[in-house]
Amino acid sequence: MNRISKKLEENKKLLSIYFTAGYPAIEDTVPVIEALQDSGVDMLEIGLPFSDPLADGPTIQASSTQALKNGMTTEKLFQQLKDIRKTVHIPLIIMGYFNPILQYGVEAFCQKCSDIGIDGLIIPDLPVDVYHEQYQAIFEKHGLINVFLITPQTSEARIRFIDSVSNGFIYMVSSASVTGAKSNFGDAQSEYFERIANMNLKAPQIVGFGISNAETFKAATTHAKGAIIGSAFIKMIQEKGIKGIDAFVKGIQ
């Protein structure tokens, strides 16, 4: 059974952390993953940096630019991760834009992920329709879970379609925005979280965008299965480095 599916069955609210591979320094990828696991994080999204991350706010853009300057490439990331399953047992997801994956070759990319022990992918600019028509069979052949986003503007019919294609969880974007930390959620978010919860979807939902601390984590997971923190984590690691990870994670859960 895929590690993500198993994790989703656990009777707890899940904390997932996004970080950019090769940031702050090129060889930080594996130490960051290990430190996050040690601090009790449930699941990780490893960001494959892209030159033009158009769904991301300034924090993740800047970390991506830096990671590319550091020399991060798709091949380099796979090399860094080749022995990751010797020490890391939590679910690992690669989050990246479609063009680098297309250049690597979708089939080759999926094969490599499966060899390494990557459990799933999040590709924000690969729409569910294109995935369903062209790539779903390849992903499933390699045992990969593909995660789709929904937003407050996504129609009910489309959410139902996304639910039917999802084989893991649904990434629920908290508000109409690019990625970035917020200090709290308003009434509009609460209504949206409730509306989605009442749809009784097959796939559990994990909330992302705008989660930054214990308060927003709690608000996001009142109805949802878990939450993802990205920009706030990147800001922290930029300031404090790997040694700041444990205190950051313990401050959330």
Add this chain to the structure above:
Amino acid sequence: MDTYNVNEKGYYGEFGGAYIPEMLYPNVEELRQQYLSIMNEDSFKEEFNQLLKDYVGRPSPLYFAKRLSEKHGAKIYLKREDLNHTGAHKINNTIGQILMAKKLGKKRIIAETGAGQHGVATATVCALMGIDCVVYMGEIDIARQSPNVARMKMLGAEVRPALSGSRTLKDATNEAIRDWINNPVDTHYIIGSAIGPHPYPDMVTRFQSIISEEIKWQLQEKEGRQNPDYVVACIGGGSNAAGTYYHFLDDEKVGIIAVEAAGKGIDSGESAATSVLGKEGIIHGCKTLLMQTPDGQITEPYSISAGLDYPGVGPMHAHLYNSGRGEFFSVTDNDAMKAGLELCKTEGIIPAIESSHALAIFNHKKFNQNDVVVISLSGRGDKDLNTYIDYFDL
């Protein structure tokens, strides 16, 4: 019959589509569902045509360039988009899209700009309609193109610097897309070229297709035939080219010629010749040919002409290239500058440097004496005066 036009799914051959984050889906889908029916409404057509006539100054002349023709041994016609209000073809599209935005009930306009021409054309129509306008422009371009920044400000637009990535056109486009993600309900994004997710390439092409529509009846008046032997246009993203080719796409007797910017030379590392240097990939929501590293990171192109240095190319043109329907040439900075100066001296017309690339075709291809060759003179050279001054040491 083969068609080189867009299919119902938004593809030109294998290029096009809508590779967008879910956050953009409702906006793009709304546009996709409505753009054709809105464009076909009588009230829309009437207002569009009225503005093109009274405000833009259309039809733009189709001018027989006698001395240039004698020099190069062909019957050369210039489609004078440079005579449009704001000085280029860009306004055809922004007039269409501002009317579209109004029909969709949008209250706010965003746009990207590189050299500033599309930004000025957008700021112009927003002033005309009294709608708020934010133009994203790379920080580096803001410094290089200060007169256009001033124009946009005078027209009431807010110019926001794009500070990310390489701080040029592609990053300004990223910032505009991010703004749209953050403002999904009240905002319309006026893309300036035949790029972006479907339906943008087709919508922009249709608004620009007035160029080839006019060429047909103007040529009928002058030559007694509607179709030239060749249509020639420069290509960055490719909106003036798309409009120039549109009504000739599926008539294979009309040769389609595209001229890209080779910059300092194809192999110099400083070039914008996307068809030669690009590979299939995804940029700004569209599958097309684009300049990138082997690892799929998008690279920064170079051309002396700020309007041609886009790392991708519209999906229509990618398909024209791959299918062989279009004949593609790349012209260096030096060739283009010489061709621009030649037009000044033989016809008394100072062209935009973008258009000078199209004019340089005569150094690359030999035509027959009787060939009717229509060249899109997409813009006027006023905005490029500083570049001309520096280059020719005037």
